[in-house]
Amino acid sequence: MPIVDSSYNPPLFFKNGHLSTIYSGIVRKVKNLEQIRIRITLPDSDFLDTDWSYASSASKKLVIIIHGLEGSSKRAYIQGSAKVLIESGYDVCAINLRGCSGIANKLFRSYHSGATEDLHAVIEHVLQLKEYQNIYLHGFSLGGNLLLKYLGEKRELPIEINGAVAISVPCQLADSLHQLLQFKNALYAKRFKGNLIKKLKSKQELFPDLILDTDIENIKTLKDFDDFYTSRAHGFKDAMDYYSKSSSLQFLENITVPTLIINALNDSFLGTECYPIEIAKQHNNLFLEMPKYGGHVGFYGKDNITYTELRTLEFLKNLS
Structure with missing residues (x-):
């Protein structure tokens, strides 16, 4: 169309x-x-x-x-x-x-x-x-x-x-992440990451052996979060594998x-x-x-x- x-x-x-x-x-x-x-x-x-x-x-x-x-x-x-x-x-x-x-x-x-x-x-x-x-x-x-x-x-x-x-x-998704990691979106990315980290800490209380304090400390960006948690929890190799397989474009x-x-x-x-x-x-x-x-x-x-x-x-x- x-x-x-x-x-x-x-x-x-x-x-x-x-x-x-x-x-x-x-x-x-x-x-x-x-x-x-x-x-x-x-x-x-x-x-x-x-x-x-x-x-x-x-x-x-x-x-x-x-x-x-x-x-x-x-x-x-x-x-x-x-x-x-x-x-x-x-x-x-x-x-x-x-x-x-x-x-x-x-x-x-x-x-x-x-x-x-x-x-x-x-x-x-x-x-x-x-x-x-x-x-x-x-x-x-x-x-x-x-x-x-x-x-x-x-x-x-x-x-x-x-x-x-x-x-x-x-x-x-990878294209969108690239945008979110730029300075123009720093405040949005910080807000998203803060909310995700808060939930990850709650998840840590239920699964202390799977999420260590050092793991959370090492998450500096949204991609880090997807590398550590999103990909691992949902069967992807890493963040880029997650973005590749989950993007609707294809x-x-x-x-x-x-x-x-x-x-x-x-x-x-x-x-x-x-x-x-x-x-x-x-x-x-x-x-x-x-x-x-x-x-x-x-x-x-x-x-x-x-x-x-x-x-x-x-x-x-x-x-x-």
């Missing part, structure tokens, strides 16, 4: 990518959204928590939302999306990936950018829980990469899955349902390889929109509704 033209043109203040990113991630608040928690037991005996929001009348349409790195269902970008969707007649299942619901998961492993087995487990649970005729996947950043990989893994998708929208996606050509990717051109987390322009041009189901502005999961909009929330709703309605 041709590249999708974007109409996003925010106020001057939000044309700055960093300001847009920070406002969305820290300042923005979403109120009056009810979320009902349902815990799912996973095939390996671990668990993850999902938070559900429902349309005012019985719906046969469900959107499954997946957060980004160190996010949760309580983040404004998740709750804002959920609120817009339920007000338009969709039910919403917001996933908290392993260890992200405020309660530590049971196993040494946790979540990562390519853990599609957990998304598959949620979808299987949903199909048993209620009869939805149309299911859509919606992910942000890491969650966007996860859903794109899931859709492109040549698995037999449930017939109920009819489309997807992915926002601010690091389609090529799976995009296999996607068979209509899928929209929105990656802002001023997203400081994304390098050139995270904009799959040539793939989208030749693809029947992949729509790539690259607004000039938006930062990383920013996209400020009027009345506390972001541009991507409205675009997601528009895209899904056109699939109905």
Whole structure:
């Protein structure tokens, strides 16, 4: 499909990518959204928590939302999306990936950018829980990469899955990491690393023989974290092996349902390889929109509704 033209043109203040990113991630608040928690037991005996929001009348349409790195269902970008969707007649299942619901998961492993087995487990649970005729996947950043990989893994998708929208996606993980390690993203990287180290210390209490104090002290960058923990806990050789095998870029050509990717051109987390322009041009189901502005999961909009929330709703309605 041709590249999708974007109409996003925010106020001057939000044309700055960093300001847009920070406002969305820290300042923005979403109120009056009810979320009902349902815990799912996973095939390996671990668990993850999902938070559900429902349309005012019985719906046969469900959107499954997946957060980004160190996010949760309580983040404004998740709750804002959920609120817009339920007000338009969709039910919403917001996933908290392993260890992200405020309660530590049971196993040494946790979540990562390519853990599609957990998304598959949620979808299987949903199909048993209620009869939805149309299911859509919606992910942000890491969650966007996860859903794109899931859709492109040549698995037999449930017939109920009819489309997807992915926002601010690091389609090529090594390229994104390279950006995060640059000075322009130092504050973001420090924040991510601090949260990950905090969780690793909690994990150390459960598995003291597998995580030593010296191991934690040696983690200086996000790549160090992935070299020590992410790769080791999830069966990869090292961080680069993890990035290589988990990047969604290599799976995009296999996607068979209509899928929209929105990656802002001023997203400081994304390098050139995270904009799959040539793939989208030749693809029947992949729509790539690259607004000039938006930062990383920013996209400020009027009345506390972001541009991507409205675009997601528009895209899904056109699939109905």
